[in-house]
Amino acid sequence: MLADESMSRHTTWRVGGPADLFIEPADPDDLQRALDMLKAAGVPWMVVGAGSNLLVRDGGIRGAVLHLKYFRQLDIEATGRVTAGGGLPLMTLIRETTACGLAGLEALAGIPGTVGGSVVMNAGAGGQQLADVIESAVLAGPAGAETWTKDQLQFAYRHSALNRDRILISAVMQFRRGDVAELAVAVQQRLSQRRSSQRVGGPNAGSVFKNPPGQSAWKLIEAAGMRGAVIGGAQVAEQHANFIVNGGQAKAQDILELIERIRGKVRVASGIELEPEVRIVGVDPVS
Ligand SMILES: Cc1cc2nc3c(=O)[nH]c(=O)nc-3n(C[C@H](O)[C@H](O)[C@H](O)COP(=O)(O)OP(=O)(O)OC[C@H]3O[C@@H](n4cnc5c(N)ncnc54)[C@H](O)[C@@H]3O)c2cc1C
Numbered sequence: 027m028l029a030d031e032s033m034s035r036h037t038t039w040r041v042g043g044p045a046d047l048f049i050e051p052a053d054p055d056d057l058q059r060a061l062d063m064l065k066a067a068g069v070p071w072m073v074v075g076a077g078s079n080l081l082v083r084d085g086g087i088r089g090a091v092l093h094l095k096y097f098r099q100l101d102i103e104a105t106g107r108v109t110a111g112g113g114l115p116l117m118t119l120i121r122e123t124t125a126c127g128l129a130g131l132e133a134l135a136g137i138p139g140t141v142g143g144s145v146v147m148n149a150g151a152g153g154q155q156l157a158d159v160i161e162s163a164v165l166a167g168p169a170g171a172e173t174w175t176k177d178q179l180q181f182a183y184r185h186s187a188l189n190r191d192r193i194l195i196s197a198v199m200q201f202r203r204g205d206v207a208e209l210a211v212a213v214q215q216r217l218s219q220r221r222s223s224q225r226v227g228g229p230n231a232g233s234v235f236k237n238p239p240g241q242s243a244w245k246l247i248e249a250a251g252m253r254g255a256v257i258g259g260a261q262v263a264e265q266h267a268n269f270i271v272n273g274g275q276a277k278a279q280d281i282l283e284l285i286e287r288i289r290g291k292v293r294v295a296s297g298i299e300l301e302p303e304v305r306i307v308g309v310d311p312v313s
Pocket residue numbers: 038072073074075076077078079080094112113136137138139140141142143144145146147148149150151188192193194195224230231232233305
């Protein structure tokens with residue numbers, strides 16, 4: 027357990043103040059013990075995956091952050107049924123399943139999240155999303171372990187019913203049979219597409235806003251004249267207007283202000299209210 031751990035070390039934006047406590051449980055029993063202790067002590071908690079969809083405010087996180095570094099198991103059955111730990115990198119899941127000729131998530135190659143964060147966000151790309159393969163999820167929470175079916179998870183666009191009160195320990199998925207060579211090509215194509223379209227020149231969290239129904243967030247941002255806009259150390263990427271880049275010295279506050287400025291400009295230009303895809307957590311610094 028660490029005290030005052032800087033969250034800038036655990037987010038892809040590389041910003042964010044310290045978490046009071048940073049806990050990496052060894053296994054599900056250890057995790058449940060930690061949750062019970064935190065509940066008894068009245069300490070709030072949250073879970074962080076790869077921090078690739080997360081903006082932590084500069085004042086940090088009051089309470090405990092749980093990190094599932096040791097929850098990386100992967101069990102692939104001949105039937106295409108796969109059980110993956112909540113802390114397993116999504117890319118490891120994709121590499122291992124495609125190498126076994128299992129199709130279903132190959133279009134997500136290059137997304138830098140964990141299985142847990144990707145289920146919570148119903149991460150997707152290229153016409154595929156986590157909801158396509160998930161059968162059930164094993165969760166830990168203040169009331170103990172439970173298993174939720176796909177119906178209970180209520181997937182929608184970049185959304186699931188998993189809220190801040192439960193932790194995904196593992197997910198059970200069903201993949202389709204595919205051709206190993208074709209899947210390897212598909213993965214490589216996705217990786218090189220991402221390398222060229224998402225070379226944005228600095229730490230980022232991918233798409234900042236959800237696409238409104240029938241619209242592209244990046245087109246709305248560009249039409250509102252915000253491509254390349256700068257606040258402090260944060261900049262709307264020149265290469266992709268729905269990305270905000272940390273130029274090196276950005277504070278979370280710079281990114282937050284840029285998010286609000288983009289929303290305001292898009293509202294005026296198009297009448298559309300952009301909704302952040304990134305999760306914003308933590309507190310402002312005490313002044
Ligand atoms: C360069 C780049 C490209 C990206 N491209 C895409 C893309 O194409 N498509 C897409 O959908 N996303 C994309 N993303 C966003 C991000 O990678 C995904 O949303 C990813 O699935 C988030 O996973 P994570 O582990 O990083 O979650 P985090 O950012 O750590 O957390 C996200 C949310 O999930 C919760 N959470 C995390 N783990 C758990 C768990 N085990 N149990 C319960 N709750 C949990 C957190 O509390 C938080 O609320 C991109 C990001 C980057 C930086």
